[in-house]
Amino acid sequence: xxxxxxxxxxxxxxxxxxxxxxxxxxxxxxxxxxxxxxxxxxxxxxxxxxxxxxxxxxxxxxxxxxxxxxxxxxxxxxxxxxxxxxxxxxxxxxxxxxxxxxxxxxxxxxxxxxxxxxxxxxxxxxxxxxxxxxxxxxxxxxxxxxxxxxxxxxxxxxxxxxxxxxxxxxxxxxxxxxxxxxxxxxxxxxxxxxxxxxxxxxxxxxxxxxxxxxxxxxxxxxxxxxxxxxxxxxxxxxxxxxxxxxxxxxxxxxxxxxxxxxxxxxxxxxxxxxxxxxxxxxxxxxxxxxxxxxxxxxxxxxxxxxxxxxxxxxxxxxxxxxxxxxxxxxxxxxxxxxxxxxxxxxxxxxxxxxxxxxxxxxxxxxxxxxxxxxxxxxx
Amino acid sequence: xxxxxxxxxxxxxxxxxxxxxxxxxxxxxxxxxxxxxxxxxxxxxxxxxxxxxxxxxxxxxxxxxxxxxxxxxxxxxxxxxxxxxxxxxxxxxxxxxxxxxxxxxxxxxxxxxxxxxxxxxxxxxxxxxxxxxxxxxxxxxxxxxxxxxxxxxxxxxxxxxxxxxxxxxxxxxxxxxxxxxxxxxxxxxxxxxxxxxxxxxxxxxxxxxxxxxxxxxxxxxxxxxxxxxxxxxxxxxxxxxxxxxxxxxxxxxxxxxxxxxxxxxxxxxxxxxxxxxxxxxxxxxxxxxxxxxxxxxxxxxxxxxxxxxxxxxxxxxxxxxxxxxxxxxxxxxxxxxxxxxxxxxxxxxxxxxxxxxxxxxxxxxxxxxxxxxxxxxxxxxxxxxxxxxxxxxxxxxxxxxxxxxxxxxxxxxxxxxxxxxxxxxxxxxxxxxxxxxxxxxxxxxxxxxxxxxxxxxxxx
Numbered sequence: 085x086x087x088x089x090x091x092x093x094x095x096x097x098x099x100x101x102x103x104x105x106x107x108x109x110x111x112x113x114x115x116x117x118x119x120x121x122x123x124x125x126x127x128x129x130x131x132x133x134x135x136x137x138x139x140x141x142x143x144x145x146x147x148x149x150x151x152x153x154x155x156x157x158x159x160x161x162x163x164x165x166x167x168x169x170x171x172x173x174x175x176x177x178x179x180x181x182x183x184x185x186x187x188x189x190x191x192x193x194x195x196x197x198x199x200x201x202x203x204x205x206x207x208x209x210x211x212x213x214x215x216x217x218x219x220x221x222x223x224x225x226x227x228x229x230x231x232x233x234x235x236x237x238x239x240x241x242x243x244x245x246x247x248x249x250x251x252x253x254x255x256x257x258x259x260x261x262x263x264x265x266x267x268x269x270x271x272x273x274x275x276x277x278x279x280x281x282x283x284x285x286x287x288x289x290x291x292x293x294x295x296x297x298x299x300x301x302x303x304x305x306x307x308x309x310x311x312x313x314x315x316x317x318x319x320x321x322x323x324x325x326x327x328x329x330x331x332x333x334x335x336x337x338x339x340x341x342x343x344x345x346x347x348x349x350x351x352x353x354x355x356x357x358x359x360x361x362x363x364x365x366x367x368x369x370x371x372x373x374x375x376x377x378x379x380x381x382x383x384x385x386x387x388x389x390x391x392x393x394x395x396x397x398x399x400x401x402x403x404x405x406x407x408x409x410x411x412x413x414x415x416x417x418x419x420x421x422x423x424x425x426x427x428x429x430x431x432x433x434x435x436x437x438x439x440x441x442x443x444x445x446x447x448x449x450x451x452x453x454x455x456x457x458x459x460x461x462x463x
Numbered sequence: 464x465x466x467x468x469x470x471x472x473x474x475x476x477x478x479x480x481x482x483x484x485x486x487x488x489x490x491x492x493x494x495x496x497x498x499x500x501x502x503x504x505x506x507x508x509x510x511x512x513x514x515x516x517x518x519x520x521x522x523x524x525x526x527x528x529x530x531x532x533x534x535x536x537x538x539x540x541x542x543x544x545x546x547x548x549x550x551x552x553x554x555x556x557x558x559x560x561x562x563x564x565x566x567x568x569x570x571x572x573x574x575x576x577x578x579x580x581x582x583x584x585x586x587x588x589x590x591x592x593x594x595x596x597x598x599x600x601x602x603x604x605x606x607x608x609x610x611x612x613x614x615x616x617x618x619x620x621x622x623x624x625x626x627x628x629x630x631x632x633x634x635x636x637x638x639x640x641x642x643x644x645x646x647x648x649x650x651x652x653x654x655x656x657x658x659x660x661x662x663x664x665x666x667x668x669x670x671x672x673x674x675x676x677x678x679x680x681x682x683x684x685x686x687x688x689x690x691x692x693x694x695x696x697x698x699x700x701x702x703x704x705x706x707x708x709x710x711x712x713x714x715x716x717x718x719x720x721x722x723x724x725x726x727x728x729x730x731x732x733x734x735x736x737x738x739x740x741x742x743x744x745x746x747x748x749x750x751x752x753x754x755x756x757x758x759x760x761x762x763x764x765x766x767x768x769x770x771x772x773x774x775x776x777x778x779x780x781x782x783x784x785x786x787x788x789x790x791x792x793x794x795x796x797x798x799x800x801x802x803x804x805x806x807x808x809x810x811x812x813x814x815x816x817x818x819x820x821x822x823x824x825x826x827x828x829x830x831x832x833x834x835x836x837x838x839x840x841x842x843x844x845x846x847x848x849x850x851x852x853x854x855x856x857x858x859x860x861x862x863x864x865x866x867x868x869x870x871x872x873x874x875x876x877x878x879x880x881x882x883x884x885x886x887x888x889x890x891x892x893x894x895x896x897x898x899x900x901x902x903x904x905x906x907x908x909x910x911x912x913x914x915x916x917x918x919x920x921x922x923x
Contacts, residue, residue, distance in 0.1 A: 100912045107674075120674040123481065123649065124905035125681050128912050129674050138682035144690075162606065162614045171618065181618035184701055188623075188630040191694045195634045195687060199641055202683045207676055209668035216671055223652040225672050226645070228481035 088262035091215040092235040093246045095255025096224050100126050103230035106253045107132040110232065113249065117238040121216070121225035140206075144198045151193025155186040215261050224257070233261075330431070343430070349417040356413030360439045362447070370444030373437050377429055378445075386448050397425060402445055403452050412442050473908045474568045476750040481904055488896045488903070489653060491746055496893060499745065507885040514879010517872045518593070526596050528872040535855040535867040540594040541705075543880055545847045546730070547587030548628065548702055549723075550840075550884075552695055553731025554580025555635060558642075559691035562684075568759055570906050571751045574899045575742065576735045577639045582887040583731075584632045586880045591624070593876075605629075620704040627701040634694055638687045641680075644670050645901040699727045706850065713793040713854035716781065722774035729767035729813070730843035733836040736760045738888065740833050742897065751898055754827055761826045764839065768817035771846075775810065793854060801866055802853045805845050812842025 097103045103120060110118050111134055120129060163169065163176045170176075203209045216222045216233065225231040232255065234246050243260060250258045313319050319327035345352035360366045375384070381399045383389040388401035400407075407415070419438045422428040433441065450458070479487070496504070520528050531538040554576035561569040592598050604625045606615050615622050647667035654660050670676070703723035706714040736757060743752040782794040797806050816838050820826045852867045891897065904910055 100910065104912045119671075121672040122674060122677065123672055124645070124901040124910070125677040126674070126912065130678050133674060135675065135678050138679045140679050140682040140686060144683075144686045148690075158606075159617045162617065167612055167614055169616075171616065174618075178618055184620075184623040184697070184704075185617055185626045187693075187697060188626040191634060191690045192630045195637055195690055198683055198686055199637050202679055203644075203668060206679055207668070209670075210665070211669040212664055214669065214671060217669065222671060226649045226652045226670075227485050231672075 088265065090236045090243065091261045091263050092233050093243060093250065093258065093260050094216070094219075094221045094231055094233045095250035095253070095258040096221065096229045096231050097253075097255055098229055100230065102254055103232065104128055104132045106232050106250075106255070109249075109253055110234065114240055115234055115238050117235040117241075119233045119235070121222065121231040121233060123226055123228065123230075126230070140198060140202060143201050144194050147197030147201075148190045148194035150197070151190040152186055154193065155189035156182065159185065215263050219259075219261060220257065221259065221261065343420050345417060346421055349414060349421075352417035353411040353414030356411075356416055358412040358416075358439050358442060360436065360443055362443055366440050366443050367447060369437065370440035370442070373433060373441050374444050377432050378441065381426070385452070386445060387452075399426065403449055408449050408453065412439070412446075415442050415445065474570060474753065474756065474906055475903065475908070476753050478908050479750070481907070484900060484904055484907070485649065485653060487746075487748070487751070488898050488900050489650060491893055492650065492896065493654075500889065500893070504886065504889045507882050507889060510878050510882025511886050512879075512882070513875050514882050517875025517879055520872050521593060521876070522598070526593065528870060530867055530869040530873050532865050532867060534858050534860075534863045534865050535852055537594075537851050537855060538867055539869050539873040539877060540590045542844070542847045542851050543877055544587050544590035544594070545702055545723075545851075546844050547583045547590070547880060547884070549699065549727035549730050549843065549847075550734050551580040551583035551587065551631070551635070551731065552699060552724070552727035553735045554578070554583070555631075555638075555691050555695035556728050556731070557735070558638065559688040559695065562688045563692060567906050568756045570902045571748070571753070571756055571898055572735065572739055572760075573902070574639075574642060575739065575897045577635065577642070578891045578895075578897070579731075579735060579738065579888065580635045581632065581639060582884050582891070583734075584628065584635065585887070586884045588628060588632065589880070589883075590876075591628075620701065620708045623701045624705055627698045631694060631698045634687070634691055638691055641684060641687065642899055642902075643895060644668060645672065645680075646896045646899060648672065649900050650896070696724055699723045711854045711858060712787070712789040713778075713797070713850070716778065718774055718777055718781070722771065725767045725770035725774065726813075726843060726846060729764060729771055729817075730840055732760055732764050732767065733839035733843070736764070737833060737836040737840075740829055740836075742892065746892070746897070748898065751903060754829075757829075757832060758827050761820045761832055764817055764836075765820045768813060768839065772814035775814065789859065793857065796857050797849060797853045800853065800857065802849060802856070805849050806853070809842050809845040809849050812838045813846060816842075 095106075097106055103122065103126065107120055107129060111132075120126075120133065122129070159182050160177055168176055221231055221233070232250065232253075234241065234250075236243075247258055247260075313327035315328060317327045318325050322329070345355070374386075378386070380392055381390050381396060382402060383391065386402040388399055390396065390398045416438055418426065419429050419433065419441065421430075429438070526540075529538060529540065531540075557569050557576040558573040558580075562573070592601050595601055595604075603609075603613060604615065604622070615625075644667055647663050648670035651660060651663035651667050654663060700720040700723065703719035707716060707719040709715060739752050739757065739760075743749050779794050782790045797803075816835050819831070819835060825831045856867050857864055
């Protein structure tokens with residue numbers, strides 16, 4: 085026993101009165117490092133031990149106010165900075181409606197914070213290393229008796245004297261408590277390092293497998309796979325087999341004015357006037373529409389060299405003298421009502437777009453059949 | 464008989480010693496389950512299994528398996544939720560509010576009631592989680608950073624509910640665990656079983672009963688009680704906001720928060736009283752959970768039952784006095800409409816039968832209080848049913864009126880909720896001390912010093 089370090093001398097008392105008395109006497113004697121262990125809180129013990137009032141209330145206050153601040157500032161951030169939402173035209177920081185959650189978070193923070201700081205900061209728990217554990221002394225102290233423990237750390241401590249003192253107070257089961265012999269193991273042995281490495285590999289492998297293979301979920305793509313018909317795709321639903329549908333016969337938009345000169349292309353050439361100027365914006369628009377709707381048959385440069393390679397009869401070139409001499413209104417009539425094999429493009433092209441296409445065709449014609457002045461200008 | 468009112472009568476009868484208390488409360492934990500326990504748990508586990516099957520149907524085929532229809536979007540799911548959250552309230556009332564009022568008779572029943580709170584809230588929490596229809600997306604209820612930049616609507620009563628119920632659960636669980644630590648230490652030092660020793664060593668955190676710890680511990684216990692008291696009132700208040708903040712006639716009333724809280728305490732006390740009657744009989748705790756304690760609980764049942772009855776009457780008065788024809792129609796419809804049967808079950812169970820407790824003989828008769836306790840819970844379940852379903856089935860638009868009929872799956876979930884609650888409760892009685900060992904010792908006769916001086920600082 086001599087090689088063991090003494091922790092304390094303890095004694096047991098059987099009534100609450102005797103333990104209160106013992107605590108008062110211990111204070112009188114001048115011991116500082118002592119403790120009273122009881123199965124339940126004994127009234128009056130705090131004043132007998134002359135303990136300072138508990139400060140846990142301040143912790144509760146601080147944690148509670150933290151909860152209030154976190155709740156309010158978080159909700160402010162969400163409603164005003166992260167994703168401002170207009171809910172029924174109400175203000176973005178509607179304080180009365182935020183009170184319930186602020187209250188709940190205040191309570192939550194205060195309760196969790198206070199208890200965690202009590203157990204893990206104040207009591208330094210979990211702590212099973214105290215030498216009192218597993219002694220007869222503590223087994224009585226958590227059950228049916230009241231214990232006084234005077235620790236060897238105390239300046240006035242002397243084993244024999246404390247034992248006499250406890251006996252004088254009427255304590256029973258007086259005994260000395262020693263620190264248990266601690267077997268220290270060297271940490272950085274070869275086996276231990278190998279064990280660490282192996283467990284690191286196993287753990288990281290397992291985590292990789294679980295998170296990337298076992299629990300892998302494809303991203304939600306519910307909206308990509310829709311039961312719909314793409315443009316140009318066939319459909320069995322309609323008799324004609326087309327997925328794309330025209331507007332019902334006779335449908336007209338609001339403010340619609342019927343096209344004039346349906347039966348008389350020459351009058352169209354005479355009376356219709358191109359409302360658009362030859363500007364870059366108009367030409368760009370005309371080019372885009374020409375390439376989309378006209379070029380498949382008329383060719384990219386309107387030379388009548390169809391890109392459809394004989395699937396349809398090749399249309400005539402638009403650089404012919406006849407077309408070059410047509411007025412804009414005459415070409416407009418062809419686009420609007422069709423001619424020979426060419427169908428109407430009135431559904432695909434708005435009126436302005438048709439005029440823009442005509443302007444673009446004019447610029448192509450000018451490019452392939454330039455005038456004298458064009459060469460002069462370029463000098 | 465002459466009674467000396469200057470001396471407080473002990474809440475524990477028979478003057479047992481500390482050792483006897485240890486053995487009595489530790490006994491269920493140290494003996495194998497007996498026949499009765501096995502019968503009881505097989506019944507509750509079968510109920511739980513019924514619920515699990517109903518849950519399977521609800522998840523696999525979706526909540527179309529329930530009876531909810533177009534105007535009645537809140538059916539059994541919400542009724543059960545409100546019912547079970549209400550059951551939980553008695554536990555916190557006993558453990559926190561009665562603690563603040565220094566009611567020593569709470570000592571014998573507080574731990575068990577707190578356990579019931581936790582299990583009731585767990586059971587309750589299932590229902591709104593399922594009610595969302597896609598429970599696998601429920602994590603969006605809790606604000607967290609996500610790649611859709613979605614946040615919750617903090618101004619919605621339904622979200623307040625999420626925060627209230629989850630805070631309530633966490634704080635109740637903490638309160639409960641803090642109370643258990645000294646008891647775990649007691650069990651740790653008593654047990655001869657090696658595995659139990661390890662478990663109790665871990666769960667008791669190395670508690671030594673040091674008075675330097677007790678001092679702070681008692682302070683924290685007081686603080687927690689102080690926080691739990693407004694919390695428990697807030698929880699059912701917020702549950703009532705789910706209804707009261709809407710504009711449905713019969714829901715949109717300011718009486719709802721106090722009315723719901725009183726109802727919650729009412730049904731919770733009836734449930735605690737019922738369970739305690741069985742518990743004290745089975746585990747021979749008659750001298751710890753005394754007849755006096757049960758009588759005091761019955762008194763609280765009269766008080767809260769009368770408050771609930773007052774609320775029913777006041778709803779009718781306001782329906783007439785406000786001159787609001789929609790409101791008046793709703794209440795006439797409650798009492799004489801399609802759901803009149805449910806309404807009159809509610810009124811008779813909640814208002815009429817508890818009044819029998821005014822008679823002292825009945826108040827102290829175990830069979831009578833058992834029956835009335837069950838009736839109160841039937842009545843309170845129907846109260847939630849009446850509030851939720853009658854108002855919705857007759858909303859503002861007569862063309863959409865419909866009669867709500869629960870399905871078998873609804874019934875299975877209701878049975879399953881009782882199964883879950885009682886299974887957890889039975890497991891609790893065999894794994895943890897259902898009466899607080901430390902607290903009961905502190906109120907034994909002769910447990911406190913005879914001439915202790917007036918306290919200068921905190922504590923009792």
